[in-house]
Amino acid sequence: MRGTRPTPRPSRVRARGAAIAAFVALAPLLPAAAAAAGTLKVDTALPYVCTLPSGQQPVTVRITAAFPERATAGEEIRPTDVTTTVELPAAAVADLTALKAATVRAETRLAVDAAQGGRHTEAAWSGTAQPVGVPAEGPLALTTTGDAPSLTTDTAGDLVLTAGALAVALAPSTADGAATAPASLSLTCVPGPDAEGGTPLATIPVGTDAPTTEPGPPPTPSTGPSSPVPSSGLPLPSLSSDRTPTAGPGTASGTSGAPTDPRADRPEGEGRTADGPDAPGTPETRPAAPPCLTEKPTPMSMSAYITGYSNVRKLNGANIIPVSCVLVEQGQPEFVMKPDGSIHLLTPSQGTLSYQGRKQTPPFKATFLTFGFAPTTATLVLEQTGPMTIDSDVLIVFPDNLSDTYVRVPLVLRVLDLKVNGTPLDVGPSCRTEKPLTSPEPDPAKYPGDHLVLLGKGKLVNGTDAVGYLLSSGGPLTGEVTIPAFKGCGTKGESLDRLLTASISGPGNHVKQIQGQACNVGVEEPTMDNCTEDLQPRKVPKPER
Known part of the structure; x- marks a missing residue:
């Protein structure tokens, strides 16, 4: 995939962690009302190490955000008032002044791990900033603001959010507004040596509305999401969650035109029996396919x-x-x-x-x-x-x-x-x-x-x-x-x-x-809505002219 000498390529910032499990995977966009009893405000300064043109440098990253103080299973948990401030050291400023940069515009992308009961998924907090002046020397603080994807989980228990890898893209400009050469700098930042596993940002208790005074029967295993799932934003690497909305007209899985109940058209042995369809709560058997x-x-x-x-x-x-x-x-x-x-x-x-x-x-x-x-x-x-x-x-x-x-x-x-x-x-x-x-x-x-x-x-x-x-x-x-x-x-x-x-x-x-929708074969716990028990794709598309 990848003669003559190629033209220079833009600087790249490599994402940390497992790659898209799959795309990568697009998480479902689950509607839920945000209802929190109070607000949990986060304002923390974290040690990072960033790779700059001049080499690796210690950098302080300050993150602010607001969360619901607690949530109920199935409710949307949406971070608000999210800012990311990257405090660049004097060496980084020297890299900018060497390019004759008078101003610089920053964009950030912070990987945030959401963990609950041993299950993980990863979301991205993106931010942009207006151009700011570059000082002749000394440190420089760049603050970005932007949207953060909401999370939804149907399981009770503490939801722990941890800051991970940070990508910083810098677009410096000269005093007359022209781009510098190179036109951009990309910084790859990871948590410092004392926080290699990431630094916790917030812990949000997630409860349930179900009665707790009388013990009931064991819960039926759920086929729906059981790990925190980003409900908006870009598809990013995920360790345990890769679910997409069920196909329908205008959705992305390419199965428009299918009957409302796909089992209705199948012969016996393909997702239905002589007595009726599959039992509720179990994934449907896929149509015949190689x-x-x-x-x-x-x-x-x-x-x-x-x-x-x-x-x-x-x-x-x-x-x-x-x-x-x-x-x-x-x-x-x-x-x-x-x-x-x-x-x-x-x-x-x-x-x-x-x-x-x-x-x-x-x-x-x-x-x-x-x-x-x-x-x-x-x-x-x-x-x-x-x-x-x-x-x-x-x-x-x-x-x-x-x-x-x-x-x-x-x-x-x-x-x-x-x-x-x-x-x-x-x-x-x-x-x-x-x-x-x-x-x-x-x-x-x-x-x-x-x-x-x-x-x-x-x-x-x-x-x-x-x-x-x-x-x-x-x-x-x-x-x-x-x-x-x-x-x-x-x-x-x-x-x-x-x-x-x-x-x-x-x-x-x-x-x-x-x-059709992909089966993420390699993840630790593949989604049974997308995969059969023997890890084959469950979704079989229909041709469209």
């Missing part, structure tokens, strides 16, 4: 099903892309400040098609009219011939966070058998496109070669559900593909290459792929 197992999962592993349609422009028709398994290994997310001052969260991942141990889709049939009159049926597979790269880019803006995800994969189209007017034609064992399918590539210098390009666009609306596509929750990806000429088709001296090439090959074929 196996999708990750043999040696890592903490970064996830899997998902895909399906969709691909137009064949020459035939004025469309072929269905069968339900196929994709295994994904997520990369480490990074923060990047672009020259225009915008901040992006970039996450590279790698994917692999998986069917019976091979990197391909299941075989599928396509029926069309060759030359407009001859009914032709072919059995096809798409074979992956190189790395599948998945690059997610979240533009951090308020109130919406905009996401673009590019999926790039080299695929050849192989023909297994062919019938014309019901008469079988022997295509032989090596009938395939002469090279991978190709798409217009927006960055050919970085991504050379022939490959399919699909783009998924999403929006994380502050305080509401995600819309469009995210790697963790799925959704639609679209692109355009050129089908190359065929080779190796036919036997006994009778070549079918020209027949298939004339019938199918050509540019301008629209592709719409739907990805």
Whole structure:
């Protein structure tokens, strides 16, 4: 993924902790009324060590915030009045003055761990500041303000919030308002040696409204969230929580059009019995789908099903892309400040098609009219011939966070058998496109070669559900593909290459792929709403034209 010397890249701030389990994962946006008996105010100064151009320096980070003094299970816990003040030492100021910086604008992103009863999730507190003057020497305090995602937990017990890694992006400017060279500085900060596990910010007691005077029967295990879950904000690394809203029209999981009760259309043995549907409180059995197992999962592993349609422009028709398994290994997310001052969260991942141990889709049939009159049926597979790269880019803006995800994969189209007017034609064992399918590539210098390009666009609306596509929750990806000429088709001296090439090959074929919600295979306690008991994706999407 990753000649001539490349142009300088923006400075990066690497996120700390486990990478998106998955995206990374988008937490549910649970509605709840904030009802607290009082306010718990936090104002604390914490020791950090930041990596500056001049080297590692001790830095004091002062955090202020207000929380409800206590909460009830199921209620929203929203931090308010959040500020982050980074007190830069004289050495950091010298780094700025060396750039001839007269002013500097700061943006911060603080990782906050929420723990309850041994379960953890991570949220991000983001802040921005107006430009401030850079002194000739001495320390400099930069104070940012911004939103912090709310938390919701359905379990009673103390909720402990702990400050973790801090990313600081600095955009210095000269006296005439021009950008310095470089245009930005990125600081990676971690808690000091005496607080390597983080520094507690607040402890919020979470109770329950249930009667406590008389003991009752043991509670029924819940299939809902049992760890604190961020209910708004960007998707961030999470150790135990990766839940997305149930699919529906306009949501991100790409299953719109499904019946209200997915079990209603299933035969016996697929999520229902002769006597009725699944028992309440248990995850539904997924619809029939090919196996999708990750043999040696890592903490970064996830899997998902895909399906969709691909137009064949020459035939004025469309072929269905069968339900196929994709295994994904997520990369480490990074923060990047672009020259225009915008901040992006970039996450590279790698994917692999998986069917019976091979990197391909299941075989599928396509029926069309060759030359407009001859009914032709072919059995096809798409074979992956190189790395599948998945690059997610979240533009951090308020109130919406905009996401673009590019999926790039080299695929050849192989023909297994062919019938014309019901008469079988022997295509032989090596009938395939002469090279991978190709798409217009927006960055050919970085991504050379022939490959399919699909783009998924999403929006994380502050305080509401995600819309469009995210790697963790799925959704639609679209692109355009050129089908190359065929080779190796036919036997006994009778070549079918020209027949298939004339019938199918050509540019301008629209592709719409739907990805289902991912199963986070590698997390310590996968969400059973998203995964089967044997850790396969539970959500099976339906193709959409």
